Amino acid sequence: MIVTGKGGVGKTTVSVALGMRAAAEGKRTIVCEVAAQENASRMFEHTTVGFHEVELEENLWAISIDPDESMREYVLLQLKVRAMRDMLFRSRIFNYLAAATPGLKELVTIGKIWELAQLDRKVKAGRKYDTVIVDAPATGHGVGFLQTPRTFANIARVGPIHSQAKTLDNFITDHDNTGVAIVALPEEMPVNESAALERDLVTDVGVAVDRVYLNGLYPERFSKKEAERLGALAAAEDGAPKAAARAALSEFGRARSQRAQLARLRRRAQAPVKTLPFLFEPDLGPEAARRLSKRLA
Amino acid sequence: MSPSSPRLGDLLEDKQVVICAGSGGVGKTTTSAAIAAGLAARGMKVCVLTIDPAKRLADSLGLEELGNDARRVDPELFAAQGIEMKGELWAMMLDPKQTFDELIARQAPDEESRDRVLENPIYQQISGALAGSQEYMAMEKLFELHTEGDFDVLVLDTPPSRNALDFLEAPRRLTQFIEGKSLKVFMKPTGFAAKVAGRGATVALSVMKRIVGFDLIADLAEFFNAFSGMVDGFQARAKRVNKLLAAPTTCFLVVCGPQGEPIDEAVYFHRKLVEAKLPFGGVIVNKVHYPAEQLRGEVEDLPAVLAAKLGDEDLARRVAANFSDYQALAERDARNIEHLAREMRATGVIRVPYLDEDVHDLAGLAQINRYLFATGEERVAMAAGRA
Numbered sequence: 001m002i003v004t005g006k007g008g009v010g011k012t013t014v015s016v017a018l019g020m021r022a023a024a025e026g027k028r029t030i031v032c033e034v035a036a037q038e039n040a041s042r043m044f045e046h047t048t049v050g051f052h053e054v055e056l057e058e059n060l061w062a063i064s065i066d067p068d069e070s071m072r073e074y075v076l077l078q079l080k081v082r083a084m085r086d087m088l089f090r091s092r093i094f095n096y097l098a099a100a101t102p103g104l105k106e107l108v109t110i111g112k113i114w115e116l117a118q119l120d121r122k123v124k125a126g127r128k129y130d131t132v133i134v135d136a137p138a139t140g141h142g143v144g145f146l147q148t149p150r151t152f153a154n155i156a157r158v159g160p161i162h163s164q165a166k167t168l169d170n171f172i173t174d175h176d177n178t179g180v181a182i183v184a185l186p187e188e189m190p191v192n193e194s195a196a197l198e199r200d201l202v203t204d205v206g207v208a209v210d211r212v213y214l215n216g217l218y219p220e221r222f223s224k225k226e227a228e229r230l231g232a233l234a235a236a237e238d239g240a241p242k243a244a245a246r247a248a249l250s251e252f253g254r255a256r257s258q259r260a261q262l263a264r265l266r267r268r269a270q271a272p273v274k275t276l277p278f279l280f281e282p283d284l285g286p287e288a289a290r291r292l293s294k295r296l297a
Numbered sequence: 298m299s300p301s302s303p304r305l306g307d308l309l310e311d312k313q314v315v316i317c318a319g320s321g322g323v324g325k326t327t328t329s330a331a332i333a334a335g336l337a338a339r340g341m342k343v344c345v346l347t348i349d350p351a352k353r354l355a356d357s358l359g360l361e362e363l364g365n366d367a368r369r370v371d372p373e374l375f376a377a378q379g380i381e382m383k384g385e386l387w388a389m390m391l392d393p394k395q396t397f398d399e400l401i402a403r404q405a406p407d408e409e410s411r412d413r414v415l416e417n418p419i420y421q422q423i424s425g426a427l428a429g430s431q432e433y434m435a436m437e438k439l440f441e442l443h444t445e446g447d448f449d450v451l452v453l454d455t456p457p458s459r460n461a462l463d464f465l466e467a468p469r470r471l472t473q474f475i476e477g478k479s480l481k482v483f484m485k486p487t488g489f490a491a492k493v494a495g496r497g498a499t500v501a502l503s504v505m506k507r508i509v510g511f512d513l514i515a516d517l518a519e520f521f522n523a524f525s526g527m528v529d530g531f532q533a534r535a536k537r538v539n540k541l542l543a544a545p546t547t548c549f550l551v552v553c554g555p556q557g558e559p560i561d562e563a564v565y566f567h568r569k570l571v572e573a574k575l576p577f578g579g580v581i582v583n584k585v586h587y588p589a590e591q592l593r594g595e596v597e598d599l600p601a602v603l604a605a606k607l608g609d610e611d612l613a614r615r616v617a618a619n620f621s622d623y624q625a626l627a628e629r630d631a632r633n634i635e636h637l638a639r640e641m642r643a644t645g646v647i648r649v650p651y652l653d654e655d656v657h658d659l660a661g662l663a664q665i666n667r668y669l670f671a672t673g674e675e676r677v678a679m680a681a682g683r684a
Binding site for chain 2: 006007008009138154155156188221222226229230233237240241243244245247248249250251253254280281282283
């Protein structure tokens with residue numbers, strides 16, 4: 001399951017919540033972060049997760065996929081002769097190419113995700129996972145990220161990179177086993193962008209978009225009638241009652257405009273839309289993710 | 298508690314280039330557009346530039362679309378929102394691929410080298426997607442417009458990158474990449490070049506061919522070779538771009554949200570700007586829940602007070618509970634902003650409140666614009682509904 005969406009929509013929280021959900025169902029689950037964001041480790045107050053499979057809870061692991069480490073691991077798996085790989089790692093040219101070749105970091109990152117999803121793991125004593133959840137980069141880069149394998153398969157027309165890139169592309173576009181979830185916010189532009197993203201993902205990349213999560217939906221705490229009374233109160237009062245009435249009106253206004261955005265998203269998205277509530281909490285920790293995970297049933 | 302809150306108009310006095318930086322999802326595009334509109338309203342000829350695949354800027358300016366050329370925004374649109382445009386507002390949305398192509402055309406010593414790059418399959422695959430290319434192209438266009446001198450002020454909305462820092466590192470990464478020095482040496486492992494590359498190179502090549510495939514290596518070499526001859530031009534240009542970024546007439550504004558993560562990133566970005574000796578102007582924190590701190594004493598018996606006024610205990614309880622939720626968010630925001638102000642030694646934090654309506658049209662833009670260009674006191678008053 002690849003979780004994507006524009007920046008600041010709560011991809012990490014949703015990824016962790018999805019991970020908790022799968023873990024609670026008894027599936028061995030790993031949440032992968034890419035490009036060294038370390039958001040999940042922040043959430044769990046681990047100093048860093050790093051390029052290791054770290055157990056967060058029962059059935060739930062996390063890994064932060066570092067492209068340099070992935071590249072190293074890939075070469076180690078390709079070259080069994082130690083002297084050869086030492087020579088390669090020391091080689092200026094290899095390090096230069098590894099750093100400069102466009103898209104290579106994304107490619108080896110997806111390669112690592114593929115490796116984690118294999119039942120026959122390539123790394124020694126690799127754990128078997130039932131579910132791999134990817135907290136993907138923000139869009140803008142999101143479609144590009146998932147397209148990397150195909151781009152590489154096209155550039156390298158033959159040879160090992162071609163066939164491996166092809167394998168990764170098949171892995172990403174395998175509708176039976178790989179799905180994409182888009183995280184959106186109930187606001188005008190994020191809704192537009194999520195609809196456009198879904199279209200690009202389906203037509204350009206060819207992945208299956210399984211679900212759109214509309215995150216941060218305000219609860220409907222006040223009725224229209226009540227809002228009218230509160231409006232009168234806010235106008236007549238001062239101090240705390242005025243501030244409280246204004247806060248209630250703000251909540252009412254947001255909840256209502258968000259319902260309109262939800263309706264727009266439902267009309268424009270092909271995949272089913274699932275809502276997740278806004279959590280009135282100063283800091284979103286594991287407990288917040290757990291509460292969201294219960295809503296994902 | 299209120300961190301010093303400057304007027305944006307004062308911060309941007311005499312500036313020719315304003316760069317809005319920050320991580321994604323913090324309202325950078327809207328902020329850039331509102332700043333540009335505010336400066337244009339004050340009589341300047343302003344152009345706002347963005348690289349934005351989601352066409353957000355066009356949306357927020359009420360334009361159908363934006364092209365790779367600057368387009369003037371109809372002043373009537375702003376007049377309808379009560380903003381009189383004494384100057385001119387222009388907008389441009391960059392197409393990174395087209396900008397890259399234009400840059401190649403300009404840098405190539407002759408037509409043949411130009412076509413060699415433009416027709417190279419690797420170039421075609423990556424010129425839009427190369428890491429840092431969007432950031433680099435934004436700077437490139439900024440530099441071009443600045444050199445042409447048609448505008449008083451340029452406002453750049455930096456590309457939506459994961460990390461605001463990508464923007465600063467882009468020119469270095471791109472020129473390094475284009476130089477392709479090591480590879481060229483490596484591709485001709487004979488004679489002098491072989492000595493430079495070292496004895497391991499030939500062996501490394503054969504090992505790499507095995508895991509990568511010979512064709513790809515050859516294609517890459519052709520790609521880098523196609524760029525040779527342009528390297529000096531790129532380097533010289535990158536230097537001049539960097540000089541513009543560091544000029545006293547340039548101003549970096551960091552845009553962020555009030556949650557812990559965007560605040561941490563803003564602190565980090567500020568530190569990097571200072572280290573790089575780039576002109577930092579201030580921070581704009583969007584979507585802030587303004588606290589009603591002065592009310593703290595009155596809040597204790599709020600449910601009872603509200604019940605008496607509303608004659609509805611259930612509603613009063615819900616209003617009070619909602620208020621306490623809002624206050625908790627406001628306190629978090631205040632804490633985070635205080636941390637931010639402390640880290641930046643209290644230079645210029647501008648707080649834009651979380652508006653009741655989603656900001657996506659000109660009316661919202663005009664509202665943001667009023668907050669940005671107000672004084673700190675005016676902002677607090679506006680947020681409390683008193684102005």
